[in-house]
Amino acid sequence: MRSxxxxxxxxxxxxLLVASxxxxxxxxxxxxxxxxxxxxxxxxxxxxxxxxxxxxxDQPFSTQYEIFLLxxxxxxxxxxxxxxxxxxxxxxxxxxxxxxxxxxxxIFALVMGLTGGVLAAVxxxxxxxxxxxxxxxxxxxxxxxxxxxxxxxxxxxxxxWVPLIGADSxxxxxxxxxxxxxxxxxxxxxxxxxSMLDIIHQDYIRTARAxxxxxxxxxxxxxxxxxxxxxxxxxxxxxxxxxxxxxxxETVFNWPGIGRLMxxxxxxxxxATIQGITLLTVAIVVTINLAVDLLIAMIxxxxxxx
Amino acid sequence: MQLEPPLTMDPGDHTASxxxxxxxxxxxxLTRFGQSLEVVPCLATKWSxxxxxxRWTLQLRKGVQFHDGTPFDADAVVSSFRxxxxxxxxxxxxxxxxxxxxGVQAIDPGTVLFTLKTSYASFLSMLAVTPIVSPAAxxxxxxxxxxxxxxPYQFLEWKTGEYVLExxxxxxxxxxxxxxQLKWMWTSEPMLMNMSVVAGQADIVNPLPPIFGEAxxxxxxxxxxxxxxARVYWMALNMKSRPLDDLxxxxxxxxxxxxxxLVRTQLRGYGTPANSPLAPAxxxxxxxxxxYPYDPGRAKGLLSQAGYGDGLTLKAVVQExxxxxxxxxxxxxxxxxxxxxxxKMETGVFSQAIFGSAQQKAAQGIQCVFASWSAEDLDPxxxxxxxxxxxxxxxxxxxxxxxxxxxxxxxxxIAAGELDTAKRAALYGQAQQIISDDAPHVLLYYSxxxxxxxxxxxxxxxxxxxxxxxxxxxx
Numbered sequence: 001m002r003s004x005x006x007x008x009x010x011x012x013x014x015x016l017l018v019a020s021x022x023x024x025x026x027x028x029x030x031x032x033x034x035x036x037x038x039x040x041x042x043x044x045x046x047x048x049x050x051x052x053x054x055x056x057x058d059q060p061f062s063t064q065y066e067i068f069l070l071x072x073x074x075x076x077x078x079x080x081x082x083x084x085x086x087x088x089x090x091x092x093x094x095x096x097x098x099x100x101x102x103x104x105x106x107i108f109a110l111v112m113g114l115t116g117g118v119l120a121a122v123x124x125x126x127x128x129x130x131x132x133x134x135x136x137x138x139x140x141x142x143x144x145x146x147x148x149x150x151x152x153x154x155x156x157x158x159x160x161w162v163p164l165i166g167a168d169s170x171x172x173x174x175x176x177x178x179x180x181x182x183x184x185x186x187x188x189x190x191x192x193x194x195s196m197l198d199i200i201h202q203d204y205i206r207t208a209r210a211x212x213x214x215x216x217x218x219x220x221x222x223x224x225x226x227x228x229x230x231x232x233x234x235x236x237x238x239x240x241x242x243x244x245x246x247x248x249x250e251t252v253f254n255w256p257g258i259g260r261l262m263x264x265x266x267x268x269x270x271x272a273t274i275q276g277i278t279l280l281t282v283a284i285v286v287t288i289n290l291a292v293d294l295l296i297a298m299i300x301x302x303x304x305x306x
Numbered sequence: 307m308q309l310e311p312p313l314t315m316d317p318g319d320h321t322a323s324x325x326x327x328x329x330x331x332x333x334x335x336l337t338r339f340g341q342s343l344e345v346v347p348c349l350a351t352k353w354s355x356x357x358x359x360x361r362w363t364l365q366l367r368k369g370v371q372f373h374d375g376t377p378f379d380a381d382a383v384v385s386s387f388r389x390x391x392x393x394x395x396x397x398x399x400x401x402x403x404x405x406x407x408x409g410v411q412a413i414d415p416g417t418v419l420f421t422l423k424t425s426y427a428s429f430l431s432m433l434a435v436t437p438i439v440s441p442a443a444x445x446x447x448x449x450x451x452x453x454x455x456x457x458p459y460q461f462l463e464w465k466t467g468e469y470v471l472e473x474x475x476x477x478x479x480x481x482x483x484x485x486x487q488l489k490w491m492w493t494s495e496p497m498l499m500n501m502s503v504v505a506g507q508a509d510i511v512n513p514l515p516p517i518f519g520e521a522x523x524x525x526x527x528x529x530x531x532x533x534x535x536a537r538v539y540w541m542a543l544n545m546k547s548r549p550l551d552d553l554x555x556x557x558x559x560x561x562x563x564x565x566x567x568l569v570r571t572q573l574r575g576y577g578t579p580a581n582s583p584l585a586p587a588x589x590x591x592x593x594x595x596x597x598y599p600y601d602p603g604r605a606k607g608l609l610s611q612a613g614y615g616d617g618l619t620l621k622a623v624v625q626e627x628x629x630x631x632x633x634x635x636x637x638x639x640x641x642x643x644x645x646x647x648x649x650k651m652e653t654g655v656f657s658q659a660i661f662g663s664a665q666q667k668a669a670q671g672i673q674c675v676f677a678s679w680s681a682e683d684l685d686p687x688x689x690x691x692x693x694x695x696x697x698x699x700x701x702x703x704x705x706x707x708x709x710x711x712x713x714x715x716x717x718x719x720i721a722a723g724e725l726d727t728a729k730r731a732a733l734y735g736q737a738q739q740i741i742s743d744d745a746p747h748v749l750l751y752y753s754x755x756x757x758x759x760x761x762x763x764x765x766x767x768x769x770x771x772x773x774x775x776x777x778x779x780x781x
Contacts, residue, residue: 032654038313039398040321041657041677044692045701046404047321048661050396083466084314084450094467149497157505164507165491165498166468254493256467263494264311269654 008290012283019282020072020275024065027274034269038081055081068275077279078272082264087276091258095280097167098250098257102242104173105181106235112185114231117192118219121200132189139186148179148252165254176253180246184238188231195227229300236292240285307491307499307508309515315464316449317437318390318399323682323774326435327512328470328490330775331483332373333437333455336364336383337430343589343684343772345430349378349438349456359425359725360408366416370479372440373460380412385441387420399436402688406432425723427730428685435683458483484778485764503528503758509765512757513774516574522758533755533770535578536587537680538689540747541622541635542707544673546664550620550707554612556745560598561605562642563635569751572631576756580749582738583690587772589727590686590734595742597749605642617643622674624648625656631750632676646674661701664708675706678753684773686734687722694718694741709746 035052036043043051052058056067071078077087120132152175156164162171199205200223208222247259254260258277265273312325317333320326336350350364370378387410390400406429408421422429443454453461458480459472470490474483491508493499500518502508504527514522514530523530543550543559550556565579581597584590609615620639624632629650636646651659659667660675667673681688692698696715698705714737721733741747755774759766769777 030654031658032652033658034654036657036661037654040313041704043321043398044401044698044703045661047396047398047401048701050393050401051398054396080466082311082313083464085466090466093465097467152501156507157501160505164501164505165493166507251493251495252498254491254495254498256465261467267653 005290008286012286015286016279016282020069020279021065023275023278024068024271027269027271028061028064030266030269032269034081034271037268068272072279077276080265080270080273082268082270082273087272090261090273091276091280094256094258094261097255098242098246098259101167101173101176101180101249101255101257102239102246105177105179105242106184106239108177108181109185109188110235112181113188114192114224116185116189117227118196118224120189120193121196122219124197129193132193136186136189139182140190142182144179144182145248145252147182148175148249151175151179152252167256176249176255179253180242180249184235187238188235191231191234192224192227195230196223199223199226225299229296232295232299233292236288236295240288307493307502307511308513309492309494309496309499311466311492312464312470312490314450315453315461315470316397317439317453317455318386318397319450320398321682323680324492326682327775329437329453329455330457331459331472331488332453332457332461333439334457335434335437336366337434339431339434339684339771341771343587345434348434349383350433353430355725359723360422362420362422362429363413364418364420366418367479368416370456371477372442372454372456373475374440374442374454376440376442376454378438378456379415380418381415382441383418383438384410384412385444386438387436389439389444390436403432403436425725426687427722427725427727428683428687431683431685459488462487500758503760506760506763508760509763510757510759510768510776512770512776514756514758516572516576516753516756518758519574519576519756527761529759529761529766531757531759531768531770532576533757533774534587534772535752535754536585536684536773537678537753538580538583538585539631539676539678539750539753540580540583541632541750542675542677542747543745544664544667544675544707545710545746546708547668547673549612549614549618550673552612553745554608555614555618556748557598558605558608558612558642559639559644559748560745561601561608562639562644563598563748563750564600564638565751566600567638568631568634571634573751573753576754577751578754580751581742583694583741583747583749584686584734584738585680585689585752587684588681588686588689590731590738592735592738595738597742598745602642609642609644614643617645619645619647620673621647621649621671622676623651623656623659623670623672624676625653626650627653628676635748660706661704663701664699677704677706679704680773682773686730686737687718690734690737690741691718691722694746707746709744711740711744714740714744 035048035057039048039051080087080090083090116132120129123129152164155161162174166172205223208218247263250257250259262277308324310324312328313320313322317329334349337345338348340346349367351367353362353364355362389395390397390403406422406426408423410420413419439449440454443449458475458478460475462471462473464470472488474486496515499511503511522528543556545551569577569579582592582595622632632648639646692703693705694709695718696710699708700706717733717737721730724730755770757770759768765778771777
């Protein structure tokens with residue numbers, strides 16, 4: 001177990017190094033001139049050239065990568081050409097917003113999905129099952145930006161119950177978290193139902209029931225714990241993906257998170273910011289995958305790492 | 307609330323009008339524009355020019371301080387201009403000044419002298435859009451993140467993804483501004499601007515996309531505010547490519563364009579069909595220029611004279627956001643057998659493609675480019691010289707179709723140096739006619755500045771200055 005962990009952790013810098021080169025190379029392949037974008041459409045060529053040399057973009061590719069790498073090794077991801085702030089500081093300000101929104105939306109998704117999935121499995125074929133599954137199909141198929149706009153118009157513009165945009169209070173979380181949590185909630189509900197149905201017909205569940213355990217204990221302690229294994233894997237992967245920024249939700253709700261930062265950075269060819277966010281995302285995905293492995297070992301004692 | 311974030315807090319390092327809007331309450335210039343676009347005193351109280359038109363002496367306002375406590379005086383003005391004139395600084399706002407201003411010096415603490423390279427009529431207008439920054443803040447190198455000027459509001463905070471916050475400057479020398487704080491927000495989702503002002507989460511949205519104008523005009527929670535028409539939209543025709551080197555073809559495209567329909571559909575009526583390369587907000591705009599009325603019959607005649615009676619194919623590039631308009635043109639031109647092929651581009655790619663040289667455009671097959679222009683100082687020189695002079699051929703400037711007429715070049719040169727406004731307007735009258743006759747562009751329309759304000763907010767009485775800037779105080 002320890003050596004497995006150590007190996008995974010030692011791999012991280014190597015993965016980041018390879019990723020940094022690929023990202024650096026890919027963003028420089030993007031057509032479009034950051035100097036022109038910064039200087040503006042009404043700027044003349046002289047200005048564009050001045051801006052380019054000030055940003056160091058007139059240097060050869062290898063020199064630019066060398067400078068980037070040396071700085072990155074010292075923890076300096078460069079300065080955003082857009083906000084004139086250090087990329088690390090920029091990410092530091094924006095990432096907590098994304099983390100908070102993703103966490104809240106996943107709590108919502110898990111509570112809704114697990115409750116719905118268990119109930120649907122227990123009441124299989126009855127109206128509650130049909131209701132939950134209809135909800136899951138709707139939640140999985142409605143375009144979330146459309147739902148977001150409808151919900152915003154009703155709850156924020158017409159009724160005024162929640163703020164329309166921004167991340168100022170707990171109320172600001174309601175609409176974006178529900179919008180973002182709906183799809184994973186639907187996935188969890190369907191998976192949970194299927195996996196519960198597999199399990200509740202197995203012998204050990206019958207044994208548990210025969211022992212005289214309460215219904216709650218049978219379903220939640222014995223059945224759900226085993227049903228969780230595939231769900232944890234899927235949720236873990238989705239969660240890490242979302243930490244890279246829920247682009248559409250963040251844009252629609254003007255959420256100051258990392259997803260919007262990334263979109264803006266790509267639009268402005270803000271190389272340093274694109275690199276910084278992508279490296280962060282790589283690190284997060286690797287870390288969360290590791291955490292998922294460990295979590296599964298905790299849930300399922302049969303899993304051992306060599 | 308507006309549609310894009312500010313690029314910087316340094317007023318000398320951008321050319322974006324929405325960034326200028328955010329910085330406007332914090333900074334002031336030596337002069338400013340009055341209601342009818344006349345130049346009036348601001349940080350300079352009076353001025354004089356010598357007979358040659360190249361030496362301008364300005365008296366400065368006394369007792370003014372920057373927000374960081376630095377006194378405003380001649381040295382501050384000199385350092386504020388020198389940093390822009392210094393090519394090594396590479397500030398985006400500098401190149402236009404470098405072409406005009408030879409030098410600037412302090413005569414005494416209350417007087418500065420500008421020496422121009424040649425006489426330049428719109429010098430005072432140019433000063434109105436050149437904000438003065440605190441020399442101390444510039445020395446510390448903090449201006450890109452931290453705005454320090456002399457304006458009615460002082461800069462508080464720029465949260466990059468969220469807002470810029472400005473607070474009333476209690477030591478301001480002029481009228482006391484109406485609100486204690488200004489908060490600037492932005493979104494890339496136009497629908498959100500619409501909903502924000504209805505919900506009252508934003509007091510003002512500016513500029514308002516015209517598509518929401520009609521609905522908001524009927525909404526009792528919102529007041530629609532209309533301004534002037536300062537922005538010109540056009541399709542540049544690449545005169546280095548066949549068959550657009552033929553005047554008859556260019557004229558035919560102009561006749562084949564139904565500008566009224568474009569104003570109705572693209573601007574929802576908030577604008578006017580273009581007849582001249584100058585916008586109506588410009589003092590030299592000539593409403594009498596005939597332009598090209600919609601006449602598909604005449605267009606067909608010209609095309610068959612030019613040998614394209616059977617039709618021709620052209621390629622246009624456009625930013626994705628503007629694709630609707632070019633598709634409308636595609637429909638109109640197809641009625642005279644012109645097949646317009648459209649290549650949609652993401653903004654970054656587009657900005658690189660349209661500023662290509664003639665060879666680059668030939669290689670990419672770019673024949674038509676849809677673009678727009680608004681002169682920040684609302685002066686005809688800055689509207690016409692970058693777009694139509696031979697020396698402004700892209701990539702050097704925004705003459706995107708490589709138009710060249712030596713007579714026009716000379717005329718624009720003379721007009722730029724003519725200090726008598728009436729004579730100058732007459733020269734620009736001739737220039738507008740020449741450009742219209744040569745048809746290097748298909749001029750489309752002028753958009754009207756449009757904003758919406760939430761009723762009952764403290765800024766309900768706001769107005770739009772020509773060019774779209776918001777003004778709160780005054781009668």
